[in-house]
Amino acid sequence: MPFILSANRLRDGAVVYFAQDNSWSERIEDAAAVPEDRVGKLEEAGLDAEARNHVVGSYAIEVAASCPPYSTRLRERIRSHGPTVGDRQTRTAVEDHQSRPMGGPEG
Amino acid sequence: MYVYDSLDKTLLNQRVAEFRDQVQRRLDGDLTEDQFKPLRLMNGLYLQLHAYMLRVAIPYGTLSSDQMRKLAYVAKTYDRGYGHFTTRQNIQFNWIELSTAPDLLYDLSEVDLHAIQTSGNCIRNVTADPYAGAAADELDDPRIWSEVIRQWSTLHPEFSFLPRKFKIAVTGSEADRAAIKFHDIGLKIVRNNEGVLGFAVYVGGGQGRTPIVAPLIKAFLPAPDLLRYLDAVLRVYNRHGRRDNIYKARIKILVDSMGADSFAAEVASEFNRLDPKLLSVRDDDVSRLRDMFAQPYLRPDPDSSSSFEDLVKKSPRLGPWFKSNAHPHKTPGYSIVTISLKPIGGIPGDATAEQMFGIADLADRFSLGEIRVTYTQNLILPHVRQADLFVLWQELERLNLATPNVGLASDIIACPGLDYCSLANARSIPISQRISERFANLNAQHDVGPLDIRISGCINACGHHHAGHIGILGVDKKGEERYQLTLGGQGNGESAVGKIVGPGFDEDGIVDAVETVVSTYLSLRTEGEVFSQTLARTGQDPFKERLYDNR
Numbered sequence: 070m071p072f073i074l075s076a077n078r079l080r081d082g083a084v085v086y087f088a089q090d091n092s093w094s095e096r097i098e099d100a101a102a103v104p105e106d107r108v109g110k111l112e113e114a115g116l117d118a119e120a121r122n123h124v125v126g127s128y129a130i131e132v133a134a135s136c137p138p139y140s141t142r143l144r145e146r147i148r149s150h151g152p153t154v155g156d157r158q159t160r161t162a163v164e165d166h167q168s169r170p171m172g173g174p175e176g
Numbered sequence: 177m178y179v180y181d182s183l184d185k186t187l188l189n190q191r192v193a194e195f196r197d198q199v200q201r202r203l204d205g206d207l208t209e210d211q212f213k214p215l216r217l218m219n220g221l222y223l224q225l226h227a228y229m230l231r232v233a234i235p236y237g238t239l240s241s242d243q244m245r246k247l248a249y250v251a252k253t254y255d256r257g258y259g260h261f262t263t264r265q266n267i268q269f270n271w272i273e274l275s276t277a278p279d280l281l282y283d284l285s286e287v288d289l290h291a292i293q294t295s296g297n298c299i300r301n302v303t304a305d306p307y308a309g310a311a312a313d314e315l316d317d318p319r320i321w322s323e324v325i326r327q328w329s330t331l332h333p334e335f336s337f338l339p340r341k342f343k344i345a346v347t348g349s350e351a352d353r354a355a356i357k358f359h360d361i362g363l364k365i366v367r368n369n370e371g372v373l374g375f376a377v378y379v380g381g382g383q384g385r386t387p388i389v390a391p392l393i394k395a396f397l398p399a400p401d402l403l404r405y406l407d408a409v410l411r412v413y414n415r416h417g418r419r420d421n422i423y424k425a426r427i428k429i430l431v432d433s434m435g436a437d438s439f440a441a442e443v444a445s446e447f448n449r450l451d452p453k454l455l456s457v458r459d460d461d462v463s464r465l466r467d468m469f470a471q472p473y474l475r476p477d478p479d480s481s482s483s484f485e486d487l488v489k490k491s492p493r494l495g496p497w498f499k500s501n502a503h504p505h506k507t508p509g510y511s512i513v514t515i516s517l518k519p520i521g522g523i524p525g526d527a528t529a530e531q532m533f534g535i536a537d538l539a540d541r542f543s544l545g546e547i548r549v550t551y552t553q554n555l556i557l558p559h560v561r562q563a564d565l566f567v568l569w570q571e572l573e574r575l576n577l578a579t580p581n582v583g584l585a586s587d588i589i590a591c592p593g594l595d596y597c598s599l600a601n602a603r604s605i606p607i608s609q610r611i612s613e614r615f616a617n618l619n620a621q622h623d624v625g626p627l628d629i630r631i632s633g634c635i636n637a638c639g640h641h642h643a644g645h646i647g648i649l650g651v652d653k654k655g656e657e658r659y660q661l662t663l664g665g666q667g668n669g670e671s672a673v674g675k676i677v678g679p680g681f682d683e684d685g686i687v688d689a690v691e692t693v694v695s696t697y698l699s700l701r702t703e704g705e706v707f708s709q710t711l712a713r714t715g716q717d718p719f720k721e722r723l724y725d726n727r
């Protein structure tokens with residue numbers, strides 16, 4: 070299974086993914102997926118971005134080769150799609166979530 | 177309420193300026209993440225799953241209406257319009273940016289709020305009985321003594337790098353509404369036979385991986401000796417606490433391994449070595465604080481209760497709310513009102529900015545501008561005239577804050593869990609939402625009676641699951657969320673650690689399991705028996721049978 074690289078952006082803590090064009094994107098759809106034998110290179114790119122103070126805590130995630138990339142870990146799906154409970158304290162947020170599990174924009 | 181003096185204010189301003197400089201140096205690349213992380217944690221700023229999270233201290237759970245307004249403003253300006261009240265009488269903001277955090281802290285400092293010592297291996301925010309100053313059964317106001325502790329522990333150089341975090345809770349009543357025996361130090365205000373004011377001192381309680389109910393270390397400590405004794409406890413801990421193993425670093429492990437008696441003996445000899453002149457709490461300091469916390473005179477208004485009771489009879493919806501959310505005040509004709517932050521299907525402890533602004537206004541109108549935060553993640557208006565209760569209730573309904581469920585099945589404690597927390601194994605909030613929806617019928621909840629359901633997303637136990645009548649612990653089993661069920665914990669008044677009933681459940685299964693436990697109780701209970709009494713009488717077996725037999 071391929072790998073993608075994720076981190077939190079230093080300035081605001083947002084979840085970001087390392088993209089094809091060497092930028093960091095908030096959308097998991099933009100993540101560059103590489104085969105297992107190139108994970109080392111990917112991780113190097115992460116350490117480089119950390120050294121340049123763009124991101125913190127970069128790490129590679131194993132994903133299914135789907136679009137968007139799909140992690141089998143719930144933690145990663147929550148990072149990419151936001152809290153499963155919406156981000157407000159209303160019944161609607163819960164109902165929203167039930168009608169589109171794990172997807173859609175937050176809030 | 178305590179009002180910051182120029183010393184407090186200077187300290188706060190200096191701290192904000194210092195942090196602003198540290199953040200700038202980090203953003204400019206002059207500090208590495210390894211250098212910066214401890215500095216941001218000292219200012220309550222964590223990095224969680226989706227963003228930075230800021231934990232703001234609410235010392236001993238007391239807020240003024242202006243402070244609440246500022247929290248609402250922060251929620252609106254720096255976050256996504258809401259905040260999360262926690263079991264430690266703190267508030268957490270989940271969507272904070274590093275670059276604007278110094279501005280946020282500056283705004284908070286204008287109303288004497290801060291995030292100092294809300295993280296790290298230091299003495300954390302002191303918690304207290306949320307009924308402080310209003311409860312009829314109170315011997316003395318625990319906030320006075322909590323403030324003494326706050327002043328002593330703030331930036332205390334000797335106790336800033338303890339083996340692990342350190343939490344102190346104070347109650348002034350026999351009824352423990354602050355879960356003091358689940359703290360590193362729990363203080364209960366008592367009087368000895370001569371009527372002298374002092375403390376019963378419990379040391380070495382805690383939750384987490386190793387839940388322990390704190391043993392009594394000293395039955396009577398005269399009040400002026402408070403700081404000298406706390407100093408001695410902290411010194412013994414600092415000297416012998418395990419720094420080699422984070423899982424064994426809390427004081428509870430030390431007290432447990434030494435034995436309460438020898439721990440107490442070592443504290444006593446340290447106490448004797450310490451200079452009483454330096455550490456005695458001075459009478460004039462205490463009376464100054466006592467004046468600050470003294471509430472304005474409330475005119476007893478006994479007639480108001482009887483007319484209110486007529487209203488309760490007339491309005492079928494007001495009755496249940498009054499029954500579960502109002503508590504007698506020490507002044508006749510007044511109530512201590514709990515604002516439930518547990519709407520059916522909502523997120524326990526969350527409040528929107530609009531709700532916070534609304535609560536601040538209601539506190540000004542009806543409760544001398546005072547608000548309290550409870551460790552059960554609710555809010556309190558401590559001094560409400562019963563003649564005002566009907567209007568207050570209507571206003572709370574308008575804000576979606578009048579759920580009549582305090583102490584009942586849907587008044588669930590839940591930690592942020594995997595939806596927000598980077599340490600989590602499983603989600604907590606959705607489980608609490610589904611359970612509260614399962615028990616949405618309020619008549620049924622009132623029929624079930626007092627029931628504490630508590631959920632943590634990992635063994636750190638921030639959701640107090642060990643102390644719930646029904647406790648739920650999220651675990652990770654080969655990448656799947658699983659939930660362990662414990663029964664028999666007590667955190668409200670009594671203290672006890674629950675026991676695991678058997679194999680865990682999946683997300684659907686745990687919601688059904690809670691319902692099975694409750695229906696088993698209903699079938700077993702005798703007249704007038706509450707859940708914890710039935711469980712104590714029958715033991716877990718009948719519950720286990722119903723939970724696991726037909727699987």
Ligand code: HEM
Pocket residue numbers: 222224229261262263264268340343382383384385426590591592596597598599636637638639640
């Ligand atoms: C989301 C960020 C949080 C992190 C990283 C965090 C971390 C931890 C850790 C590591 C422990 C175990 C400490 C030990 O046993 O030595 C703990 C305990 C605890 N936390 Fe949290 N927690 C978080 C949020 C919360 C929240 C939201 C609450 C309140 C709802 C809370 C209240 C507590 C309590 C009451 C305990 C157990 C008491 C104790 O033994 O100290 N924490 N937390």
Ligand code: SF4
Pocket residue numbers: 591592593594597598599600601632633634635636637638639
């Ligand atoms: S109990 Fe675990 S999951 Fe819940 S807030 Fe604490 S550390 Fe996070």
